[in-house]
Amino acid sequence: MIRSPRLPLYITIATFILAFAICVSQYPAMLSTRVVANLLTDNAFLGIAAAGMTFVIISGGIDLSVGSVIAFTGVFLAVVMRDFPVHPLVAFAMVLAITISFGAAMGAIIHYLEMPPFIVTLAGMFLMRGLAYVMSTDSVPVTHDFYNTLQGIYWKAPGGGRFRMIGGLMILTYVVAMIVLHRTKFGQNVYAIGGSPVTAKLMGVPIAKTTIGIYAVSGGLAGLAGIVYSLYTSAGYSLATVGVELDAIAAVVIGGTLLSGGSGFVAGTFFGILIMGLIQTYIVFDGSLSSWWTKIVIGGLLFAFIMLQKGLSWATTMRRKPAAEFATRS
Amino acid sequence: MMNTTSAPVLHAAGISKFFPGSIALDDVELTLYSGEVHALLGENGAGKSTLIKCLTGAYRRDAGMIRLDGQEIDPRGPLDSQSLGIGTVYQEVNLLPNLTVADNLFLGWQPTRHGLLDRKTMVRRAGEILSGFGLEIDPSLLLSAYPIAIQQVVAIARAVEQSGKVLILDEPTASLDRDEIDLLFSVVRQLTARGIAVVFITHFLDQVFEIADRVTVLRNGRLVGTRQMDDVTQSDIVEMMLGRHLETHLRRRDRSAPGKSLLKLKNFGKRGMIEPFDLDLHEGEVVGLAGLLGSGRTETVKVIFGVTAADQGNAELRGKPVKMANPRESIAMRFGMCPEDRKTDGIVGDLSVRENIILSLQARQGWHRPLTRTKINEIVDHYVKALDIRLASPDMPIRLLSGGNQQKALLARALATEPELLILDEPTRGIDVGAHAEIIELIEHLRAHGMALVVASSEMAELVTYSNRIIVLRDRHHVRELEGDAINTGAIVRAITQQEALA
Numbered sequence: 001m002i003r004s005p006r007l008p009l010y011i012t013i014a015t016f017i018l019a020f021a022i023c024v025s026q027y028p029a030m031l032s033t034r035v036v037a038n039l040l041t042d043n044a045f046l047g048i049a050a051a052g053m054t055f056v057i058i059s060g061g062i063d064l065s066v067g068s069v070i071a072f073t074g075v076f077l078a079v080v081m082r083d084f085p086v087h088p089l090v091a092f093a094m095v096l097a098i099t100i101s102f103g104a105a106m107g108a109i110i111h112y113l114e115m116p117p118f119i120v121t122l123a124g125m126f127l128m129r130g131l132a133y134v135m136s137t138d139s140v141p142v143t144h145d146f147y148n149t150l151q152g153i154y155w156k157a158p159g160g161g162r163f164r165m166i167g168g169l170m171i172l173t174y175v176v177a178m179i180v181l182h183r184t185k186f187g188q189n190v191y192a193i194g195g196s197p198v199t200a201k202l203m204g205v206p207i208a209k210t211t212i213g214i215y216a217v218s219g220g221l222a223g224l225a226g227i228v229y230s231l232y233t234s235a236g237y238s239l240a241t242v243g244v245e246l247d248a249i250a251a252v253v254i255g256g257t258l259l260s261g262g263s264g265f266v267a268g269t270f271f272g273i274l275i276m277g278l279i280q281t282y283i284v285f286d287g288s289l290s291s292w293w294t295k296i297v298i299g300g301l302l303f304a305f306i307m308l309q310k311g312l313s314w315a316t317t318m319r320r321k322p323a324a325e326f327a328t329r330s
Numbered sequence: 331m332m333n334t335t336s337a338p339v340l341h342a343a344g345i346s347k348f349f350p351g352s353i354a355l356d357d358v359e360l361t362l363y364s365g366e367v368h369a370l371l372g373e374n375g376a377g378k379s380t381l382i383k384c385l386t387g388a389y390r391r392d393a394g395m396i397r398l399d400g401q402e403i404d405p406r407g408p409l410d411s412q413s414l415g416i417g418t419v420y421q422e423v424n425l426l427p428n429l430t431v432a433d434n435l436f437l438g439w440q441p442t443r444h445g446l447l448d449r450k451t452m453v454r455r456a457g458e459i460l461s462g463f464g465l466e467i468d469p470s471l472l473l474s475a476y477p478i479a480i481q482q483v484v485a486i487a488r489a490v491e492q493s494g495k496v497l498i499l500d501e502p503t504a505s506l507d508r509d510e511i512d513l514l515f516s517v518v519r520q521l522t523a524r525g526i527a528v529v530f531i532t533h534f535l536d537q538v539f540e541i542a543d544r545v546t547v548l549r550n551g552r553l554v555g556t557r558q559m560d561d562v563t564q565s566d567i568v569e570m571m572l573g574r575h576l577e578t579h580l581r582r583r584d585r586s587a588p589g590k591s592l593l594k595l596k597n598f599g600k601r602g603m604i605e606p607f608d609l610d611l612h613e614g615e616v617v618g619l620a621g622l623l624g625s626g627r628t629e630t631v632k633v634i635f636g637v638t639a640a641d642q643g644n645a646e647l648r649g650k651p652v653k654m655a656n657p658r659e660s661i662a663m664r665f666g667m668c669p670e671d672r673k674t675d676g677i678v679g680d681l682s683v684r685e686n687i688i689l690s691l692q693a694r695q696g697w698h699r700p701l702t703r704t705k706i707n708e709i710v711d712h713y714v715k716a717l718d719i720r721l722a723s724p725d726m727p728i729r730l731l732s733g734g735n736q737q738k739a740l741l742a743r744a745l746a747t748e749p750e751l752l753i754l755d756e757p758t759r760g761i762d763v764g765a766h767a768e769i770i771e772l773i774e775h776l777r778a779h780g781m782a783l784v785v786a787s788s789e790m791a792e793l794v795t796y797s798n799r800i801i802v803l804r805d806r807h808h809v810r811e812l813e814g815d816a817i818n819t820g821a822i823v824r825a826i827t828q829q830e831a832l833a
Contacts, residue, residue: 183447
């Protein structure tokens with residue numbers, strides 16, 4: 001059991017179930033489709049960004065530009081739709097093209113100039129935030145009918161929960177991300193680079209293509225997260241989503257992905273997001289706790305998961321059996 | 331199995347490789363036949379790895395041609411040579427421990443269904459391939475869950491599945507223990523039975539005689555010769571490798587008897603590094619460690635100093651049991667050490683000579699009690715003078731010194747802690763003749779003043795000159811202890827090649 005690569009994932013899922021059970025035992029009202037539906041809706045943009053972050057972190061990198069890209073996307077959509085008669089879908093396509101190219105460019109710089117991802121994406125963070133400011137410093141409302149249509153799509157579950165489109169979009173993102181990461185050659189190469197770029201190269205992994213692809217995925221998903229955020233708030237504001245990249249990183253780590261790369265699961269990140277959302281919901285239900293407790297609990301959880309990862313990797317290597325036990329003949 | 335009558339699988343001739351200022355390979359020839367295990371031997375720097383790198387295309391050769399199955403080839407890199415049919419497995423397993431065994435085996439050429447990876451097929455095929463090598467393991471587990479030997483076999487399986495004509499094993503057994511080596515060799519035999527030519531690079535002569543059909547020896551970038559294993563003895567090979575006729579060196583006779591016992595090691599060892607050994611060190615004595623590269627010289631030195639903690643046996647310092655778990659404790663017990671690789675383990679290149687010399691002493695004192703400037707200058711001046719370290723100023727970065735002077739500065743660092751036991755690993759490697767003689771003089775001097783010294787060296791003649799006792803190592807065993815008049819280079823070679831044990 002201890003050798004199963006999925007153990008961290010199971011631990012994250014168990015943590016979520018335990019946390020939910022604790023919440024329900026204190027506030028039975030939390031066991032409702034409303035809470036679950038809101039959990040998905042409120043965390044949709046963060047969840048989508050964190051899915052991209054999972055790719056980056058598994059490859060041993062980091063993407064600090066995510067929050068800025070989301071804000072840029074929101075402002076871009078609002079300003080473009082205010083100033084030009086474009087359909088939201090056209091604007092979506094434009095902004096996705098921009099964010100994907102932006103991510104790919106960061107990946108290319110990281111690979112070809114051999115720069116640390118931390119610095120390159122930090123520069124990207126400032127650049128995108130700056131561009132958002134240049135377009136508008138005010139909160140720009142979006143008033144397109146198509147937005148109302150999209151926001152009006154939901155499935156009303158028994159119990160009153162409204163599962164909105166953006167929550168569904170997040171789940172769809174995770175399903176696609178899981179398939180790509182676990183069932184394609186590209187996904188395998190992401191893990192390989194995270195394990196050791198030098199070895200991966202020797203084994204024939206196309207490092208340049210994969211690195212560029214990884215940051216393009218992260219940029220594109222940050223753009224998608226921006227679209228979702230725009231639908232969620234019906235506005236674009238250049239000061240929005242500051243520090244969201246850090247929440248995304250936290251969700252990825254709580255989801256059992258190794259911050260040093262090479263190991264992790266998209267599904268883990270999904271549950272990481274749910275755990276973080278759950279903590280927030282609990283504090284809302286409690287009413288008397290300061291919302292800063294969210295940060296404290298997430299900090300504690302992060303620390304616990306880092307310790308857990310260290311313990312697991314240690315246990316894996318310590319419990320190696322002698323080679324002779326695997327040989328059938330000599 | 332081997333078929334030397336037919337055409338060779340691989341024929342490389344006239345291979346030369348020049349580096350700025352040196353000739354790494356000079357007109358070397360290598361012929362491989364289908365189904366043979368061909369050992370490639372030579373001391374460090376003989377050109378083994380350069381030759382391999384030229385064959386796999388990691389280096390561009392400057393002259394010569396390579397024929398594979400009669401076709402001239404010109405591999406541009408490891409991936410290219412891999413696809414041509416030459417696979418390589420290195421000492422450090424070049425696989426990804428964070429992926430499963432099956433993923434590692436198939437990375438880059440995974441079976442797919444509808445564009446997606448077919449994991450079921452991967453795991454099943456991986457199981458089949460590995461059981462073909464006599465391994466029953468679960469390929470869906472992480473590679474890191476398995477011991478190095480298993481990982482080594484997985485690396486071999488990957489190389490063979492992709493290439494399947496020539497397999498180069500570069501020191502595959504260096505970190506394996508006996509059972510694991512047996513496992514590896516059974517795999518190698520299965521490969522030769524399939525007609526694959528295996529190149530086996532190692533420092534362990536026993537293993538060469540156990541597995542190889544033919545041997546090619548290189549020395550200083552030149553081909554010494556290729557022999558059938560049946561036609562040669564271990565001494566022949568050692569002579570081919572070392573290239574010197576092993577005349578007896580005269581020992582100095584003016585040595586006083588050793589003093590009282592200082593450090594007593596019983597059954598001391600570390601699994602996978604050095605077999606358990608006993609060692610009794612006295613004040614005023616030099617114990618030499620002799621053996622070929624990889625015989626366990628450095629490993630012995632490392633467990634004594636606690637660089638690698640021993641996992642068995644016990645130690646007594648002046649009759650009191652002690653633990654030697656890390657170098658800090660060893661320094662506290664007044665041990666000093668100069669490591670083998672000056673550049674990576676010894677000097678801190680950009681710090682000044684002065685800082686390098688006082689580093690160990692300051693570390694022992696603790697950082698909260700800094701040495702005063704006057705005290706530092708006093709110590710540094712003393713050792714610069716005593717060891718005749720030639721420098722423009724103690725403030726210059728140590729990397730600017732010559733090899734011999736760097737070595738002396740490192741000795742000064744160890745001596746500044748006023749050790750009772752000084753451990754030297756290859757103290758004369760890569761330094762000029764003059765400095766060489768001075769360091770030997772210094773060893774004599776320290777011994778005469780009652781210090782205990784352990785010196786590991788590949789220079790037999792040098793060991794013979796200053797050692798009171800010599801421990802000979804082979805295959806990570808302490809095989810023989812020579813004392814007094816029994817010390818001469820001939821006896822060391824005999825112990826290395828184990829002729830004596832048979833007599």
